[in-house]
Amino acid sequence: MANSMKTADQLIVEKHTASLHQGFHLAPELKNGKLPALGDHRWTADLILSTWVQAETGKPPTNGLEHRVGNSGGGFDVLDFKFLPEDRRLSDDVTVDLSIPLNRRPYDRQIEIPIPFYGAGMSFGSISEQVMCARAKAAQAWKTFTCTGEGGYPGSLLAYKDHVITQVATGMFGVREETIQHAPIIEFKYAQGAKPGLGGHLLGDKVTSSVASMRESLPWVSLFSPFPFHSVYSVEDHKKHVDWIKTINPEALVSVKVSTPTDIDMVAVGSYYAGAHIVHIDGSYGGTGAAPEIAKKTIAMPIEFAIPKVHRYLLQEGIRQEVVVMASGGIRTAYDVAKAIALGADGAVLGTAELVALGCTRCSNCERGRGCPFGLTTTDPELSQLVEMDWGAERLGNLYRSFQLQLSDLLRRLGLTSIRDLVGKTDLLIYCGRPGAR
Amino acid sequence: MYHRYHLQTSPAPEIAPFPNRTRVKVSKRGLAVHLLKELIRYRRNPEVALSRPCVYGVFSGPVGGFAPRSNSCVGCLRCTIEHPEMVQVNLNPKHQHLGDSYFTPEHVDTICYEARTGRIPVKGAGYRGRFGGEGWDGMWTDMSEIVRPTRDGIHGREFISTSVDIGQKPPFLTLDEQGVTTGEGVRTFSIPIPVFFDVPPAPVLSRKFIEILVRAAQEAGTLLVLPAEVLSKFAFQGQQIVPLVGRDAHTLPKLRFTPRMIELDGGNEALLMETRAHFPEVTICLRYEVASKEELVRHYRSGFRVFHLVANYHGRGRNGRFVLDLIREAHKTFVELSCRDEVTLLGSGGIIAAEHVPKAIICGLDAVAVDTPLLAALQAQFVDECADREKSRFRLPRRLAVEWGVQRLKNFLTSWRDQLLEVLGAMGLREVRRLRGEIGRAMFQKELEREAFSGIEGYGQ
Numbered sequence: 001m002a003n004s005m006k007t008a009d010q011l012i013v014e015k016h017t018a019s020l021h022q023g024f025h026l027a028p029e030l031k032n033g034k035l036p037a038l039g040d041h042r043w044t045a046d047l048i049l050s051t052w053v054q055a056e057t058g059k060p061p062t063n064g065l066e067h068r069v070g071n072s073g074g075g076f077d078v079l080d081f082k083f084l085p086e087d088r089r090l091s092d093d094v095t096v097d098l099s100i101p102l103n104r105r106p107y108d109r110q111i112e113i114p115i116p117f118y119g120a121g122m123s124f125g126s127i128s129e130q131v132m133c134a135r136a137k138a139a140q141a142w143k144t145f146t147c148t149g150e151g152g153y154p155g156s157l158l159a160y161k162d163h164v165i166t167q168v169a170t171g172m173f174g175v176r177e178e179t180i181q182h183a184p185i186i187e188f189k190y191a192q193g194a195k196p197g198l199g200g201h202l203l204g205d206k207v208t209s210s211v212a213s214m215r216e217s218l219p220w221v222s223l224f225s226p227f228p229f230h231s232v233y234s235v236e237d238h239k240k241h242v243d244w245i246k247t248i249n250p251e252a253l254v255s256v257k258v259s260t261p262t263d264i265d266m267v268a269v270g271s272y273y274a275g276a277h278i279v280h281i282d283g284s285y286g287g288t289g290a291a292p293e294i295a296k297k298t299i300a301m302p303i304e305f306a307i308p309k310v311h312r313y314l315l316q317e318g319i320r321q322e323v324v325v326m327a328s329g330g331i332r333t334a335y336d337v338a339k340a341i342a343l344g345a346d347g348a349v350l351g352t353a354e355l356v357a358l359g360c361t362r363c364s365n366c367e368r369g370r371g372c373p374f375g376l377t378t379t380d381p382e383l384s385q386l387v388e389m390d391w392g393a394e395r396l397g398n399l400y401r402s403f404q405l406q407l408s409d410l411l412r413r414l415g416l417t418s419i420r421d422l423v424g425k426t427d428l429l430i431y432c433g434r435p436g437a438r
Numbered sequence: 439m440y441h442r443y444h445l446q447t448s449p450a451p452e453i454a455p456f457p458n459r460t461r462v463k464v465s466k467r468g469l470a471v472h473l474l475k476e477l478i479r480y481r482r483n484p485e486v487a488l489s490r491p492c493v494y495g496v497f498s499g500p501v502g503g504f505a506p507r508s509n510s511c512v513g514c515l516r517c518t519i520e521h522p523e524m525v526q527v528n529l530n531p532k533h534q535h536l537g538d539s540y541f542t543p544e545h546v547d548t549i550c551y552e553a554r555t556g557r558i559p560v561k562g563a564g565y566r567g568r569f570g571g572e573g574w575d576g577m578w579t580d581m582s583e584i585v586r587p588t589r590d591g592i593h594g595r596e597f598i599s600t601s602v603d604i605g606q607k608p609p610f611l612t613l614d615e616q617g618v619t620t621g622e623g624v625r626t627f628s629i630p631i632p633v634f635f636d637v638p639p640a641p642v643l644s645r646k647f648i649e650i651l652v653r654a655a656q657e658a659g660t661l662l663v664l665p666a667e668v669l670s671k672f673a674f675q676g677q678q679i680v681p682l683v684g685r686d687a688h689t690l691p692k693l694r695f696t697p698r699m700i701e702l703d704g705g706n707e708a709l710l711m712e713t714r715a716h717f718p719e720v721t722i723c724l725r726y727e728v729a730s731k732e733e734l735v736r737h738y739r740s741g742f743r744v745f746h747l748v749a750n751y752h753g754r755g756r757n758g759r760f761v762l763d764l765i766r767e768a769h770k771t772f773v774e775l776s777c778r779d780e781v782t783l784l785g786s787g788g789i790i791a792a793e794h795v796p797k798a799i800i801c802g803l804d805a806v807a808v809d810t811p812l813l814a815a816l817q818a819q820f821v822d823e824c825a826d827r828e829k830s831r832f833r834l835p836r837r838l839a840v841e842w843g844v845q846r847l848k849n850f851l852t853s854w855r856d857q858l859l860e861v862l863g864a865m866g867l868r869e870v871r872r873l874r875g876e877i878g879r880a881m882f883q884k885e886l887e888r889e890a891f892s893g894i895e896g897y898g899q
Contacts (some may be wrong), residue, residue, distance in 0.1 A: 011480065011483055012489045015489065017490060019521065020516070020519060023518075023520050024519065026522060027522065032522050035518060035519075035527070037460050037513050037515060037527045040594045041568045041569075042566055042567070043564075074570045074571075074883070075569045077569065078569075079891075081590075082895065180704065195563075196581040197865065198864055227863075228582075228834065257757075258583055262552060268464040274671060284578070285564060285565040285569075287563075287565075288562065289562055290560050291560065292857065293548070293559040293561055294559075294793050294860055294861065295860060296561075296564065297793060298579055298797075298861065299580075299581050299860075299861060300580070302578075303608035305881075305887070305889070307890075307891045329840045352564050359519075361516075362564070364563045365514055366563060367562055368512065373514045373516045377562060377563075377720070427893070429894045431895065431896035433896075
């Protein structure tokens, strides 16, 4: 469309979109140095900028940006791998298998994904429809999954339905028979890492008429997903939920998303016996939506501690081979994915990393006013246009490709041909938390 | 009559300039050139040329980016990403100098937000801080996947009690032949929140400042510790005031009212007896810096039942140990003596964030006394390092107003109470009293790390 035909609003969006895209390209080149106010302990400026590089090029950066670890001083940031000496590493022509199963039980539908991660639940309302579709399109291209979050199932997602997990959470927003029937996997969200034990809260400012319509509520009125499911007070109650889903969609796999309390190991075992195919543990340091700071920092344990606890307990119970453990809540890099697997997960779930790939600077203003100034966590009609679906899907696909490259390289350096052989291999890790330990 | 605890919050904006975290710098020449180019390019749509890369109003002044409004900047960096050649967003050195090495600029930001709004700080995009660390940072609280009351309690549909009892309880009741209790009975009183105001440092003890504390404590139904001499000097009195009496007790007879509690500063048995003689019905609390558990037991045996354990403003006790460890040790000491329910443990020093309250209670405190957060809420500036209670210096705003100060402290307390409710709600606890000493509802980094990482090469070396 010629400029003369476009409205001023279209031109404004176009102008800023072009400047932003150029900015995401230029900033990691460091011609003006690193942005002085960018980054924090968990997501350092290096990590954010290197994620932008990966989202643009499909490869890790080569200009010295640290793309593997942050500067948090603990967890994944103090773990490294014990790589083999160069002469014992697998050569580049050896094929390595990054696929993981999402059902390890001998019955029910068998689904595999070719990369050991999929996208986390982010609801329509907390993010824009464009971002949702970009994630779904990338998931389809990579034969993996993304998740609706608890905010309904926009019609535009139907084109990608074989790669969209429908989330069922306590507010039941957008949960309908057809949205259950569309989905190959149903995720029950019992709790989430960013607000463990507290439920969800979509601020009134974000409940636009389209969001309200999707959630069957009133515009501009805050929406609460209460905590907990008031119909579930035991594993048996949870089994009833699973049965209910199975009645509507017998083919669906069931994922149970839980937070990380002290008894997370027992929760995992209970979920398994209630029929879950996937136990998705969500640590406290992640999360994309607005959450009380006290909850993120203080309540429930970080994922790095929860994964081995769950893995070992499932092993002791003799059921580890029948359940898939997915980890989320602070997975930022390909190295984090690999470390999570080495600690005992089968795979990882990405949330914030995807938003950073789309331009998030982690300024934490998702909930303020019109929402994200980059058009990600917003339903503002103008701001949300800053992210085009195709551009977003390409960025995410590139990030996945970079993660794939790094994970393949990492396995070769460890002498492994399959990511499945890395599960629980803590003997391949090295702790470098204290000076001199590395 | 049943009274549901509620504090009225109301916006109380800063009265003294508060440095923003970031500072926006725009090259005027660069902007002029850019603007000119855009006006030519979009000559038919000047609003496109003039549209700005900020949704928070940094460039919304009459001359736009030529005089950026840095105080509106939230640090999203969109402007500098779009226009790196002419916009720079830097960390503001004035902001980085807020507080001190323990009370960091982020803590000051948070307290000011709480005092300004009365709300729980809510942010998106995950946690930004360090993984764990020493002291409070190496501790997490538990949650339950399925237990009530939780969100309902947080939103007031179910009741979660934050009341705590202060005083002494006998291990059991003694009855005479007629079934009437004899000897020492239960002598406690309740405060509706487990947070009260600790004694402020001497240099800030002006009449106006004290009036703010006295009124805020009264409206919140909590306590305020003030030196007895100051009370005599300014003639303040009220049930919310806890006189702090020095070692010589000469101020005791000068007290013009009967408080609910008196704190004895590092007292001894003789002082305890003398205070009891003057105020037989009053709860007497021993305030002192804990150094050893033997000392604590000695004080218990000399008759003290209420203890206010004090650390310096950075949370360090007399022997350099962190307040968290001191609290745990004190609690454990009384558990081992089988008398924990007979005593009350209060504590202060280094408790500077809302999360520290439930953590301190889990470690064994019944209630927490806050000190430097009150000063930060009232926009006091820290002068250099402020660790030592005697030597630290703070500068209060010149235009300190009583109404404003009272509202700031009420907002602050409301925010801290609501955050306590979040933590209790996540655990499914109905009352804060049940949290005391519940170490099983806490997770410590050292233990979690040992459990998760032992066996990994390099760990423990």
